[in-house]
Amino acid sequence: MASFAESSKFIDRHIGPDLAATNQMLEFLNFKSTEELISAVLPKSIATDLDRAKLPEAASEVEVIAELRDRAKLNKSFTSMIGLGYYNTITPAVIKRGVLENPAWYTAYTPYQPEISQGRLETLFLFQTVITDLTGLAISNASMLDEPTAAAEAMGMARRSWNGEDEAPFLVDRDTHPQTIAVIETRALPLGIKIELIDISQPIPRGFGLLISYPGSTGALRNPARAIVEIKEHGGLAIAATDLLALTLLKAPGEWGFDAAVGSAQRFGVPMGFGGPHAGFLAVRTGLERAMPGRLVGESVDAHGARAYRLALQTREQHIRREKATSNICTAQVLLANISALYAMWHGPRGLEAIAEKVHFYTALLISNFKASGYAVVTQSYFDTFTIQTESGTEADSLMSKARSAGINIYLRSSELLSISLDESTTINDLIKLSAALNLKAKSKESLEELQNSIDETFAEDFLRSTPYLTNKIFTSKHSETSMMRYLRSLADKDLALDRTMIPLGSCTMKLNAATEMESITWPEFANLHPFAPADQSEGTRSIITDLQKWLCEITGYDAISLQPNAGSQGEFAGLLAIRKYHLMRGDTARDICLIPSSAHGTNAASAVMAGMRVVVIGCDELGNVDLADLNSKIATHRDALAALMVTYPSTHGVFEEAIGDICAAVHDAGGQVYVDGANLNALVGLAKPGKFGADVSHLNLHKTFCIPHGGGGPGVGPVGVRAHLAPYLPSHPLDVTAGPQSGVGPISGAPFGSAGILNIPWAYIRLMSVEGLKNATAIxxxxxxxxxxxxxxxxxxxxxxxxxxxxxxxxxxxxxxxxxxxxxxxxxxxxxxxxxxxxxxxxxxxxxxxxxxxxxxxxxxxxxxxxxxxxxxxxxxxxxxxxxxxxxxxxxxxxxxxxxxxxxxxxxxxxxxxxxxxxxxxxxxxxxxxxxxxxxxxxxxxxxxxxxxxxxxxxxxxxxxxxxxxxx
Missing domain, CATH: 3.90.1150.10 (Aspartate Aminotransferase, domain 1)
Structure with missing residues (x-):
């Protein structure tokens, strides 16, 4: 058979300089080849080749798309009625095409340079408006990583605001999503915070804060007024974990007297994506704005007096305050927050209310059918979720199985309790299908319609919202596709992203986000997966996760990888928690000192404090290297308390430090562990492996080195890689035993595999580049x-x-x-x-x-x-x-x-x-x-x-x- 040359390999599409340009630059630098350049710049002591047998051969773009189609077919598209904070939603096509699939939006960077970021700053400002309007609170940040981490951050804010003379616990409503409780517990443990799960119908004990789920995880709506009064009498903050769609019908948390509210904007137009990415939020009352974590967009004026947007109150953040910051959060979820804001604008207040009313009505109708069929519905007041008490675990399992046979997932809350959640995508045919599968009384459209008159009161008048929301005209003026299309274009034109120019940000790696890498993330087989669906329904996505873990282990030299951290900052936190638990399991309870060079990223110090460590700063010498004399002096001073050294390699000063092996050895000799920050991994891939030159743990930034786009400030993925002795202490998850070791530190993100919906991007990048492509990219x-x-x-x-x-x-x-x-x-x-x-x-x-x-x-x-x-x-x-x-x-x-x-x-x-x-x-x-x-x-x-x-x-x-x-x- 005749053979034909490819028109172009992907590597030539990804790498900018062609052969002639490469040779021109080499000649300018007096080198004959990239191999000679790398030999001159890279310390020989750390050079390590990739094992070709452990990475796939490079595929073409057509082949990669075909492979992803095959993986997509392995996923099963069931109707999800699991709930737990994740819901099917309908992304408006104009927003999907104009934002989610538009490089003018997804290739932008965090808006630290506001003059060239006015488009996405405007939509973030609108996101904050959506949140403050619906929650009834004064101020909202511009997104959090997800709902559980937002709740954990709110706990930290409450503790900083506590004026009590002694320690008090943080109180958590028992009827809270299990992953939220677990993430809060993970955050609390290294900080010495005690968590108490309580029944809010009982008297509220003393605590520095109380998280109340409104509505509850079971769907129950409970009047929070008394609990709010009582926690405030103790001097604590009242925090609502809430649902934005529910708040279009329900009384706002601010009206109840809550001090803060957290939640997820996922159901405002962002697909579930097997757990993420989605924009969490945190809103607060006046007076707490300087204590709240996360980025905040504020209005200001420019030199000509014109209105302009910028990031406000940045002195709270890790890049300035370091170990004294309100949080380690850096990358958030800007792209997803913008989609949710635009979703709210597209529908407007009346459209959102109509969606909520439909969801609520279908929920009431289904409850009536269950009651008419003799089932005990234990949820009296509700919005979109209700819980059924079965007579036995056997009956509950049988109902689960029957629903699944009809292509519907419901949630087994405990051995005898089943929960069902409806959403925007639920149709009357879904109700008919579920009713028929469970042999309920009404199994047709006509018989369901007859049940309308038997619907009981869904919630008391006390819960009914009376205050308007989204009253600014911007939320009622973009309902035609033409106007929205042009509005999105006008916003994009205000910004500078990679679709227009190079973004030469040091330590940020603003490289190409290729269209082929991006293509599959919106396919429904990947996008519409619930993170807690049965494992056999997500085999395609899980196979991508397995591949990626294996490939990243080979690239980094580590023995195990967790993909759960949904940002680099969270990868840092996870890695430090692994180090902490490693020491504790060895009986080294006094090891809590983390050495950090003065040149380190601000997240390093903030993450160390979150992990319960004390930060000791190491100086740098005149050449930009870690000051070895200062390092050795501080190792000697803190030898018995040394937990870890965090060091970026190559350094944030842009050099390969020759002494990195000696640095690692000195820390190990003192009983410490070495954390190598992977922010600069784009200078190592294919040339050296942190896990082989002395590091024990690293986080990677898949939104830097492996082509996930920055999205204007998120999403990101920050996997953590560890050597074998730390592997037992990687993140785990209470709802998925495959997500991590049972001996792990607990979850640090809400979903078992974090932002799994965008892992196809780095998978495709590695599959397209393979060994030679990855090495060449680093060299160029x-x-x-x-x-x-x-x-x-x-x-x-x-x-x-x-x-x-x-x-x-x-x-x-x-x-x-x-x-x-x-x-x-x-x-x-x-x-x-x-x-x-x-x-x-x-x-x-x-x-x-x-x-x-x-x-x-x-x-x-x-x-x-x-x-x-x-x-x-x-x-x-x-x-x-x-x-x-x-x-x-x-x-x-x-x-x-x-x-x-x-x-x-x-x-x-x-x-x-x-x-x-x-x-x-x-x-x-x-x-x-x-x-x-x-x-x-x-x-x-x-x-x-x-x-x-x-x-x-x-x-x-x-x-x-x-x-x-x-x-x-």
Missing amino acids: AILSANYLAKSLNHAYPILYRGKSDLIAHECIIDLRPLTKTSGVTVDDVAKRLMDHGFHAPTVSFPVAGTLMIEPTESEDLVELNRFISAMLSIRAEIQQVIDGVMTIEQSPLRSAPHTAQSLLGEWNHAYSREIGGFPNGLPDKDAEPAEPIDMPNKYWPPVGRIDGVHGDRNLICACPRPEELAIQS
């Missing part, structure tokens, strides 16, 4: 970073270098000398890059006054050179300030970014409009002239520089209601 990432560093070095000093004067996959340019002589700040450079059509590199991390640049392997030479030209143009503008041509206040650097509107208005600047809007005429004198900006494709920032101080001093985090607008006017 390192090559491109060194090319940028050398190209910019004559204009900006590179702060740290490794051996052979080389860097890893990122570099830090030091602006501090230029700031000292010119007054130009890193913020000035970051904002001026927006005029060039670029997202700024990482600002002032890990060193204040610097920029950290990471190009990744996906950017071609044209884009790299465009960035270099922009940076050299900015350097020339800085030189003008130094030379006295103009002051910093007169410079375009200080006025950046320039909006189109500002160029059309009155012009009082010392430079031309062309220089302001098209900064292409001031190349460095030693460089080639900068390429002019492509005028038809020019990106215009929608707002000028935003006033952050104004936003924090005048905190506005939700849309005003009509009556508030009337007062203002």
Whole structure:
């Protein structure tokens, strides 16, 4: 048979520089091959090859899609009536196509640069409005990782707010989802918090907080008023775990007197995805906003007085406060929060109410049928869920089996209790099918209709909502597809994402999220799986999970991987919990010191505190390495208490530290464990394995190294990998024994496998790339970073270098000398890059006054050179300030970014409009002239520089209601 060459391999689609560009960069760096470059930059002591037998051969894109189709067929599409916080929902097609499947939305980064993030900041602002309106509380954050972690974070907030003289327990309503209780218990244990499960119908004991499920996990609606009063009399906070769809009909938590509310926005248009990702939320009353965790979007003004959005009160967060932060949360669930906000806008208040009324009516109708058939329904007041008391465990099992034979899953709550939950997708045919399977009295549409008159009261008038919600006109003006389509386009046009430009954020790895990798996540066979469905219904997804665990073990050198952590920060927490339990099981109860370099990510310190550890900071030397003298001194000081060292490799300073093996050995000799932060794994894949050069545990960022998109600030997946001695202490789950070891630390996420709905993306990436592709991607990432560093070095000093004067996959340019002589700040450079059509590199991390640049392997030479030209143009503008041509206040650097509107208005600047809007005429004198900006494709920032101080001093985090607008006017 004749053979034919492939038109192109995926590796050539993923990696930006072609062979000619690669050779050009190598020649510029005086290397003959990427192998020679890697030999020069990577310490020989850590170099390790991948075992080709343990990774699949590279497949084509067509083959990967076909394999995923086969895996999808292994999943069984049952109707889910399990509930427990996960529900079928209908994602509006206009939102699915316009947001979830649109790279303008899913390839964006966390909106730390707000001027170029106004679109997604606006929808996050609307998300916060949805939450505050429905919960009746003053302020909401811009998403949490899921409902159980939001509840655990609320517990932490309550403890920080506790003014009692002694320790008190955290009280949890018994009628709470089991995974929520379990996650709370996991969080509480290392912090020494006692958890008490209580019946809220009884007198409330003393506690620093009380979580009440409203409605309960069994579906029961119980009046919380007395319990709220009593916990507040004890000085504790009252927290509601609630359901957004239910709140369209039910009295808001804020009206009951709750201090805070948590929950999930999943049923607002986001598929179950076998457990995630979904946006959790946390809303609070006035006075708790500075104690709450998570990102918060606030309204401010720009330099021209125009309204603009930004992240508010950031001094609470881990990247600033480190071990004193309110939480370790970094990546949240922005993409999913935006989908839920747009879902609420698409339906509007009347549409949401209609959905809720249908769900509630069908629930009441089904309850009537069960009662008419002689079953004991123990749920008296309810919204969408009810529980049946059977006469025996045998009867309960029989009902479960009969329902399953009809393609419907219901939930066995205990040996004799069954729960059934309905949702937006439930049809009258579903009720007929279930009724027939269980041989209920009414088995047809006509007979069900006859039961309408026998429906008992569903809940008392006390529970009925009387306050309006979503009253801002934005929620009633986008109901036609044309208007919504155009609104989504207008939002996307305000933002800079990977679909428009390189995002050279150091330590963030903003690489290509290929369409083939993304394609399968919306297929219903994967998207509509309930995380607690029987295992035989999810064989396709489970096979992907098994493959991914096996492949990631080979890539990292670890013996076991848990995919449960749904963010890198949670992977850190899980890894540290494993270390903690390892020491405890060995009887080393005094080991609670975690050594962390001063250059570490803020999440490291925050995670260590959450894991019950004390943080001791290790200094860095003048070359950016861990200061070995300081390390050894502190190991000696804390030898008997040393639990762990957390170190990022290659370091956040962008270098491969030669002494990493010695560092690991020194910690092990003192009885500690080594945690290698996997944030920079994109410089190691295929070249070295943390599990083989001395590390005991790492988390990975699948949303960095393995191509899950950042989504504008989430979702993420942060698997934790461990060596064999730590494997017994990986996360487990109370509702799925296959999710982790029974000796594990408990769940750290709500779903057994975390954000399983997006694991197809890294699976496809590894399947497409295989050994050679992964190694080559890493090599090109390192090559491109060194090319940028050398190209910019004559204009900006590179702060740290490794051996052979080389860097890893990122570099830090030091602006501090230029700031000292010119007054130009890193913020000035970051904002001026927006005029060039670029997202700024990482600002002032890990060193204040610097920029950290990471190009990744996906950017071609044209884009790299465009960035270099922009940076050299900015350097020339800085030189003008130094030379006295103009002051910093007169410079375009200080006025950046320039909006189109500002160029059309009155012009009082010392430079031309062309220089302001098209900064292409001031190349460095030693460089080639900068390429002019492509005028038809020019990106215009929608707002000028935003006033952050104004936003924090005048905190506005939700849309005003009509009556508030009337007062203002």
